[in-house]
Amino acid sequence: MKKQLETAGVLLFLAAGVILSAKPGKPVGGETGQAEGPARAAAEARPVSMRPAEVLGAADRWNDSGDALRLFVRQSGDPEKQALGVLVSEGGGSGWKPAAAQVVVHRDPSGKSTGSLLPETAGEIKDQITHTLTAQIPPDKRGVSMRLRAVTRNIASNGLMNIAALALTPDGRVAVGIELSRDGKAGLIPDAFRLDASTADGPTPLPIAAHLVFQDKDKAVKALEEEKISGLAGDVVLVSLQAVPGGDKPFMLRAGFLAASAQARDEIAVSGPSLPVAAEAAWFNGLRLNVALLLAAVAGLIFWFMWQAKRSANLYVRRIPGIDAIEEAIGRATEMGRPVLYVPGILDMTNIQTISSMLILGKVAEMVAEYDSDIVAPNMIPFVREVAADVVKQAYYNAGRPDAFKPESVPYLSQEQFAFTAGVNGIMLRDKPAANIYLGGFYAESLILSETGFQAKAIQVAGTAEVTQLPFFIAACDYTLIGEELFAASAYMSKDPRMLSTLKAADWAKMLFIGLIVIGSVSLSLGMPQFSQFFEIAAMK
Amino acid sequence: MMETMGAWVGVGLTVFILSFLYKDNPFYKLAEHIYLGVSAGYWLVVVFHTNILPELIMPLRESGGDPGKLAMALTPIALSLLMFATLFKKIAWLATIPIAFVIGAFAGAQIIGFASSDLIIQIQSSMQPLWASGQTTWREAINNWIGFAGLICCLLFFFFSREHKGALGAASRVGMYFLMISFGASFGYTVMGRISLAIGRAQELYDYHYATLVFTVLVVAGVFLTGRLRKPPAESAEMKQP
Amino acid sequence: MNLRERLTHLDRRWLFLLMGLALLAPLLMPLKLPFAQDRMVQDIYDGIEKIPPGSTVLVSSDFDPASAPELYPFSVALYQHLFQRDIKVVVMSLWPAAPPLVTKAIDEVKKGVGGKPGFANKQYGTDYINLGFRPGEILVIKSVSDDIRSVYSADTQGGRLDSYPIMNGVNGMKDFAAMINVSAGYPGIKEWVQQVQSRYGVRMACATTAVAALDYIPYYKSGQLFGLSAGMKGSADYEKILGVDGKAISGLDTQNIGHLLIIFAIVLGNAVYFLGRRKP
Amino acid sequence: MKKTIPLIVTFITGVIMTVEYFSPHPLVQHPKAAIEKWGISVMSAMIVLGTLNILIVNLPRIVRKERDWMYKAIMVAAMIATAGLGFYEQGKFDDKGSFSNWMFTHLLVPLQSTMFALLAFYITSAAFRAFRARSVEATLLLAAAIIVMLGRVPIGELLSAKLTGGALNLPDLVSWINDVPNLAGKRAIMVGAALGAISTGIRVILGMERSYLAG
Known part of the structure; x- marks a missing residue:
């Protein structure tokens, strides 16, 4: 009765799904489709207006990974009313995104955007502006003023150095070019969209890739194509270069603005060279602190419980129903005088499922040896076969019957998936094993094996972490170890305190995650996204 | 000419393999072994031409006697050659060195991959607003609740250091139901995938129906002629293969 | 009895x-029923529409003939879409049997297929390139994303990468506007997401077999994938959105x-x- | 010694590949790049070794005329033919008109895809003979499966709309199942698998897991 009630409850739940999934309105998940949560919403929000603005500087220390660079911009002429604009790059190169989430902007009634720097970041700006230079356009050059403000350097995650230069286009009728030189002599690279070492005067010995990124890159590209640069007034233009770090001479940068016409790019203004910047390697990428912390927490739990296990071998792990099923199956096979079939999956020894499976195989073979029954453990990978043979041999030895081990009970069938499957099916039909145990990594053969076994009326116990195959095992086998249960079963059966301790550590890690999710969800619901934002991966921001 | 011949060969082999559905027979075995041979040969050539030649041998030639470059080019060759120690019983253990090398590299890369992509990002995106406000509609909030509760229950299902009794038992049971719905959905998708695999073949057989007919007749006649068409035992013995 | x-x-x-x-029956008498398009596939289309023309996209074609009925139509439609948008395509493979399929698909697209005009003007080495297969699974993924030339010193034609204009300035994952993975299993989506997407934040979309698709829903929902196409239905959806009368649409009939x-x-x-x- | 050297090697490569994510310093990044490149070479050697193994295993069997030796001979012949042609044509399997391409298109493609096409048939038989609603779990699984199966094909979409007068849109329901309950289940599995992978990885690097050294 209870079963029926539960089934009914679940079916009711699916019915509720009909209501929840139904239109009208937008489909579930929102019209943004993939958007989930405020993080994405923020990433796609429009940038704050920074016109006319002045680049205060770029924080050097933050982008030592090359994964992010933040710029500080304030409204010119009125230092009291500051706005803070932040650009975050994915990977230091292409794909700079305005991240409005990190901007604090107040708007006064007149519509001017004012803002304040977050207190702690304000301090950092002062400390971190390392290279700033200003260049005035010569008076005969149409009276346009041009600045190259911040030049930053950092080591990208790939070990290359990123140099970022910021330039401002006050009247909007210009695009920007940039020059990279070691001695200040090389010429301007007159290409607004592809900067490449090979186009410079003389080959540069450095592999240089550069990108020009406008706040709204799509708009900028389109504007250039249509020769309507004027739409870009006041945009901050950012150039990032990469150079190999090392003991080489420092770089210098110059920014030049070019007229917008695609045919003739008249040089309008060129800045003076920047201060020399040299590449310098960082030891730790601060942006990946959250991953480091989480990994440290998980590793810490693992080590703690390992230590615990060494001190007192008293680690409780609940009994896993699948193990009872395995024991029962072996017992029945013994009674019927028929062998036990054990398939350790089709994956190589490098896979943890195979490793777990080998541990269980050892215990199963030991039981089989004790009961004086037979085991067949066919393999698809030659290397796994060697390991499996060793394991079974050892198990017979442990059971005190080393002479009963037959190497042919651990056959190597074929390295081809379906030939192997056909071979195992042949064993099932020929030797009629009373218990089929499939533990390890399985792919398409799960369906064929479990069906043949079902038809042969064997007790079937399966277990795999290959999620796609679980449905077939669940539908066709008597008992299925789902995902982690396979690993838990191997730990449980081995009784190895170290294995048990990992299980315990994983449990506590899950508790930690549940806690984090609860805190994060509640704080998000209360309108405090900071907690969940901490867990965003730098590259994803 | 080559194309037509190829199409006929392709259809023939397709029919040979499909004949396995009736029962194991020499035609299937022939096709299967051709497949194993061709794919092994293909692998060998591809690996040689895409990796061994350009990435192992060429750097050696290009090193031009520079000892640093030569060492960098020789190390991977030496490591690779160690793999072949398995062929000789006495020094077989040497092959564990390159294996250990790769396993260590994979283990390290996977630790990072799983921690960043499958742990932290998934945890972060599981943090969802639980009541309607601003951007979140009520419908989304309800779905978020279901997802939130479902995820926690599923995590509790995989909890091993406590007996599943009382509240934990109830939660893990709910978790299991969520898992079953999710497996059911996968099951449905898988059925779709499996059928798709055969559609391409059906199309091919249909397009070259002359060849299909010819080969089908051939296979049927062949199976008869080899005299193996005895009534199969009640259980489908067609899968039997040594 | x-x-x-x-x-x-x-x-x-x-x-x-x-x-x-x-x-066989639907081949003899097609039903041609209408069907609704999956939102996740629409997202792939929209995502590609957002890529500015002239950018370069990395496609990792990680499938073999076995899964071709599901994924080959998607590849064809994908190349059609990318060429139509004037996006440059760099194709690589982690599966050994994939590169000839890539060449075949692109040749078909250039000739014109599924009621779409051809793209005969697309030049090998300038508009697209087929880098071919490398063994090494995640090690290849990792090296490619840092420095393509460290694993690919040459393409399938045996030419040095630097001799092709398309590779000019393309060194690693940072130089691609997006990464699209057509994957039939391991190594594939999971490895790309873990080693590349979550590290470089590259915009990534995937087409995979129906069998595996649901396992990657968490990646889609967390925004790691901007779109996800599942099996033949996904390919048919994509063809439909693109306005191509392709193989997947007729295959869906059989389903x-x-x-x-x-x-x-x-x-x-x-x-x-x-x-x-x-x-x- | 036989165990220590591999364990040290694993430790070094493992630690570098882990730390590399956090440290952009060249002293970490350069060894990492070398490990990746060398690892790729080792893996191609593994493939060559696998192919060699086919010869080593099968040639004696052919010579001794063991059971099915003729098939083995055909297999080895096919392998040598493919490899020979491939080497002769310098691995240009995608050059239209070459023999290698012919072999790829007309041997490998139909053979491999038909091998997998067999699954479509097996699943029919399994559906009929093995997929039973034996428990609440299996019932639920099959119910969800049937909904999804119907919702993913045009005919299901049409039927559901016709039968319920448009009240039920199956594709929407399938989307909901995918996005809500399925997401919860798959995410939990993903998190659990990640924990397992991380702890195994740590054990492998620290040399506590050394089963790969056996044999």
């Missing part, structure tokens, strides 16, 4: 025959009968089973 017993002991070859007929047959088989099998249990 009554009907129930007969069904219990039904030779499975009858079922094989039924499935064979179900596969109709196949699915009904499987559902019928499950229901019938269970009916026989439960009736059998009641009368021991």
Whole structure:
């Protein structure tokens, strides 16, 4: 009765799904489709207006990974009313995104955007502006003023150095070019969209890739194509270069603005060279602190419980129903005088499922040896076969019957998936094993094996972490170890305190995650996204 | 000419393999072994031409006697050659060195991959607003609740250091139901995938129906002629293969 | 022997025959039913539409002939879409049997397929390149994303990468506007997401077999994938959105009968089973 | 010694590949790049070794005329033919008109895809003979499966709309199942698998897991 009630409850739940999934309105998940949560919403929000603005500087220390660079911009002429604009790059190169989430902007009634720097970041700006230079356009050059403000350097995650230069286009009728030189002599690279070492005067010995990124890159590209640069007034233009770090001479940068016409790019203004910047390697990428912390927490739990296990071998792990099923199956096979079939999956020894499976195989073979029954453990990978043979041999030895081990009970069938499957099916039909145990990594053969076994009326116990195959095992086998249960079963059966301790550590890690999710969800619901934002991966921001 | 011949060969082999559905027979075995041979040969050539030649041998030639470059080019060759120690019983253990090398590299890369992509990002995106406000509609909030509760229950299902009794038992049971719905959905998708695999073949057989007919007749006649068409035992013995 | 017993002991070859007929019947008389497009596939389309023309996209073609019915139509439609948008395409493979399929797909696209005009003007080495296969699974993924030339010193034609204009300035994952993975399993989506997407934040979309698609829903929902196409239905959706009359759309027709047959088989099998249990 | 050297090697490569994510310093990044490149070479050697193994295993069997030796001979012949042609044509399997391409298109493609096409048939038989609603779990699984199967094909979409007068849109329901309950289940599995992978990885690097050294 209870079963029926539960089934009914679940079916009711699916019915509720009909209501929840139904239109009208937008489909579930929102019209943004993939958007989930405020993080994405923020990433796609429009940038704050920074016109006319002045680049205060770029924080050097933050982008030592090359994964992010933040710029500080304030409204010119009125230092009291500051706005803070932040650009975050994915990977230091292409794909700079305005991240409005990190901007604090107040708007006064007149519509001017004012803002304040977050207190702690304000301090950092002062400390971190390392290279700033200003260049005035010569008076005969149409009276346009041009600045190259911040030049930053950092080591990208790939070990290359990123140099970022910021330039401002006050009247909007210009695009920007940039020059990279070691001695200040090389010429301007007159290409607004592809900067490449090979186009410079003389080959540069450095592999240089550069990108020009406008706040709204799509708009900028389109504007250039249509020769309507004027739409870009006041945009901050950012150039990032990469150079190999090392003991080489420092770089210098110059920014030049070019007229917008695609045919003739008249040089309008060129800045003076920047201060020399040299590449310098960082030891730790601060942006990946959250991953480091989480990994440290998980590793810490693992080590703690390992230590615990060494001190007192008293680690409780609940009994896993699948193990009872395995024991029962072996017992029945013994009674019927028929062998036990054990398939350790089709994956190589490098896979943890195979490793777990080998541990269980050892215990199963030991039981089989004790009961004086037979085991067949066919393999698809030659290397796994060697390991499996060793394991079974050892198990017979442990059971005190080393002479009963037959190497042919651990056959190597074929390295081809379906030939192997056909071979195992042949064993099932020929030797009629009373218990089929499939533990390890399985792919398409799960369906064929479990069906043949079902038809042969064997007790079937399966277990795999290959999620796609679980449905077939669940539908066709008597008992299925789902995902982690396979690993838990191997730990449980081995009784190895170290294995048990990992299980315990994983449990506590899950508790930690549940806690984090609860805190994060509640704080998000209360309108405090900071907690969940901490867990965003730098590259994803 | 080559194309037509190829199409006929392709259809023939397709029919040979499909004949396995009736029962194991020499035609299937022939096709299967051709497949194993061709794919092994293909692998060998591809690996040689895409990796061994350009990435192992060429750097050696290009090193031009520079000892640093030569060492960098020789190390991977030496490591690779160690793999072949398995062929000789006495020094077989040497092959564990390159294996250990790769396993260590994979283990390290996977630790990072799983921690960043499958742990932290998934945890972060599981943090969802639980009541309607601003951007979140009520419908989304309800779905978020279901997802939130479902995820926690599923995590509790995989909890091993406590007996599943009382509240934990109830939660893990709910978790299991969520898992079953999710497996059911996968099951449905898988059925779709499996059928798709055969559609391409059906199309091919249909397009070259002359060849299909010819080969089908051939296979049927062949199976008869080899005299193996005895009534199969009640259980489908067609899968039997040594 | 009554009907129930007969069904219990039904030779499975009858079922094989039924499935064979179900596969062939729609080829003889197509149903051509309309269908709704999956949102996740629409997202792939929209995502690609957002990539500015002239950018370079990395496609990792990680499937082999076995999964071609599901993924080959997607590849064809994908190259059509990318060429149509004037996006440059760099194709690589982690599966050994993929590169010839890539060449075939692009050749078809250049010639024109599925009612779309061809892209005969697209030049190898300038608009697209087929880098080919490398063994090494995640190690290849990691090296490629840092420095393509460290694993690919040459393409499938044996030419140095630097001799092709398309590779000019393309060194690693940072230089691609997006990464699209057409994957049939391991190594594939999971490895790309873990080693590349979450590290470089590159915009990434995937087409995968229906079998594996649902495992990657968490990646889609967390925004790691901007779109996800599942199996033949996904390919058909993509063709439909793109306005191509491709192989997947006609394949979907065949699925109709196949699915009904499987559902019928499950229901019938269970009916026989439960009736059998009641009368021991 | 036989165990220590591999364990040290694993430790070094493992630690570098882990730390590399956090440290952009060249002293970490350069060894990492070398490990990746060398690892790729080792893996191609593994493939060559696998192919060699086919010869080593099968040639004696052919010579001794063991059972099915003729098939083995055909297999080895096919392998040598493919490899020979491939080497002769310098691995240009995608050059239209070459023999290698012919072999790829007309041997490998139909053979491999038909091998997998067999699954479509097996699943029909499994659906009928093995997928039973034996428990609440299996019932639920099959119910969800049937909904999804119907919702993913045009005919299901049409039927559901016709039968319920448009009240039920199956594709929407399938989307909901995918996005809500399925997401919860799959995410939990993903998190659990990640924990397992991380702890195994740590054990492998620290040399506590050394089963790969056996044999």
